[in-house]
Amino acid sequence: MAPQLTTTSYAVLAQVAVHPWSTYELAQQRVRYFRYVWPRAESAIYREVKRLSSMGLLDGNKEWVGKRARTVYSITDKGREALREWLATPVSPFAMDFEALIRLFVAPLGTKEQIVTTLTQVRDDVREMLRFGGEVKQEFLDGISVTQDQVYIRALAVDFFISLLNTVGAWAERTLAEIESWDDLSPDGKNERALEKIRELPVLTPESVERTPVPPRTQLHPRRR
Amino acid sequence: MAPQLTTTSYAVLAQVAVHPWSTYELAQQRVRYFRYVWPRAESAIYREVKRLSSMGLLDGNKEWVGKRARTVYSITDKGREALREWLATPVSPFAMDFEALIRLFVAPLGTKEQIVTTLTQVRDDVREMLRFGGEVKQEFLDGISVTQDQVYIRALAVDFFISLLNTVGAWAERTLAEIESWDDLSPDGKNERALEKIRELPVLTPESVERTPVPPRTQLHPRRR
DNA sequence: GGACACATGTAACGGGTTACATGATTTC
DNA sequence: GAAATCATGTAACCCGTTACATGTGTCC
Known part of the structure; x- marks a missing residue:
């Protein structure tokens, strides 16, 4: 084999x-x-x-x-x-590594400045990638790309790249703005506003029928026997 | 150490x-x-x-x-x-593994059906992840999440997740539509239309950057391992 | 009382990374 | 003619993976 x-x-x-x-x-x-x-x-x-x-x-x-x-x-x-x-085999799914999100989860352990720095780095990374995307775009428009004869395919990929980066960049911007509007990283008085924001997120929620009644969470301290 | x-x-x-x-x-x-x-x-x-x-x-x-x-x-x-x-160290940048894009590049070697299958798989994967995202959203709205007291942080992450997936999903849909409108995977007569699409992509090209003065970019940090 | 899913890991291989080495070319 | 940079790799470690092993509750 x-x-x-x-x-x-x-x-x-x-x-x-x-x-x-x-x-x-x-x-x-x-x-x-x-x-x-x-x-x-x-x-x-x-x-x-x-x-x-x-x-x-x-x-x-x-x-x-x-x-x-x-x-x-x-x-x-x-x-x-x-x-x-x-090409005839199943494709492996889209996957990402996004360390910044892990940091976000534990951000309250650190300072506001630290998480702002992290998000700023994300924003700048994205800008840099977008700059590169713009370069590729220009190459195709100028007709000088190595894969010029494949524009009809490559355009689809460039579309993906740009769309995705614009999304990530926009998220970084609005998240920075949100956090910078805070006095500190404590939960005080922030959760209600957050719930409102969550409610508006563009995704379907499971219908109440399907909504599993909260399964009693696995016991942390099982009985001995 | x-x-x-x-x-x-x-x-x-x-x-x-x-x-x-x-x-x-x-x-x-x-x-x-x-x-x-x-x-x-x-x-x-x-x-x-x-x-x-x-x-x-x-x-x-x-x-x-x-x-x-x-x-x-x-x-x-x-x-x-x-x-x-x-939290005080530099964050490692957003990274992804997206096999479907590699397949797209060599798609003309295979059949139209194959690339359609691949993109359909991507769309379905995204749907499944969005379904999960909806579940998480509902948990928070119901007030039963394990991290309920951290909604103000988690909401930012859920926002990211949903936004990104919606973007990828929308891309998969429109790319499927585009490819299904083709008779075959040959370049014949497709490149001009593609250039038009590229021109409209929402990203600055180096040329337009030169004309439009842009604030000096923040320095990129080194890559962490 | 057998089947089966859940719970709790270990072993081993291999892909991916960082670090290093060395020849060629350019710069000053 | 020394230094820096480009070009072309090799070596070795370690993270991540797949595969396997074994005990435990449950269902019929």
Whole structure:
């Protein structure tokens, strides 16, 4: 049996499918391709191309720059076939790591300044990513993108990226504003206003029929026997 | 030196800070706390509590259920102090894993049906998460949440969650509609329309930035590990 | 009294990360 | 011609995963 490929493998295959790259270029150009939707360390890419080429999915061509070797990889028919088969398998769901939310939960342990700093960082990170998104947009409008012939597909992805970041950015802004309007991080007098805000959130709540009567929460101190 | 804690460690600490839990409850209740913003396997939690308690940040109490032991953990002062110190460090940026976008990029290698299936899966995943979000909302409105006294904080997080999912869901819907309006996945005659759509995306491009003076961006902080 | 879900973990593998090494090119 | 930066990787540790193991209440 061939060893199992990971999503990272397919991400690399997908990038090489566009055109051949040296490993270094591959690792660098991930920024323009998958850095924000499938972030991985550079060294993972180096390892991945070797695996893929040992399996015959990539074709590695050694070149020489002075006394240094470098390898340029292109995708093979077998590689394209692997991608094709992958497309028929179930997709893994959208997932995120958002440390700032964990900090928010314990924010009252720290100072107001700290949580404001955290949220400001989030806002700035998002701005930076949006700046990058604007760059990509401009590249396509100028007609100079490497994947210019694929605009009809890439546009869908850029749409996703921009929409999502605008949402996160807007959330950061309004949350900053809310917290800055507080005197401190204590609950005093804040919960009622918060309930009002929760009530207005755009999501359906389960109907009372389905509403499970509160299950007596698991006992923290079970009886001995 | 004490071993370095990871964000997962702090996530566990943060959850135990709410009130004591047995390890099993901890692992289960992650769904209601961090599953969607900091997803980790259950076994990671089991290992983490042992580490944290060996460091004195958690206090583990052995109890007996029949002949089986179980451990109930509560946070120590030292644990709360660790959380406090953590709040002063730079936050790690929002990150996501979104395999569907990689598939979208290579979609023309496969069939229209396949990419439609993938996007439908995304839409359904989002619906399920939104259903959960609605449940949480209802719990707060009913006043029965375990963190009822923290509504003023949790509301901010629920806001984030719902906003983000609505954005992803809306994107999935309109992308499905777009692709279903196509005869096939070839670029024929699609790129011009796509450029028009890109032009309308709500993000500043470098050119427009040059024309519109923008306040100097705050410096980005370094990445945490 | 057998089946089955719940409860409570452990073992082991592998992907991802950080740290390091070394040659080539540019800058001053 | 030294320093800094770019280019091209390798090594090793550790977090996160999947798979498994075993005890306990419950249902019919």
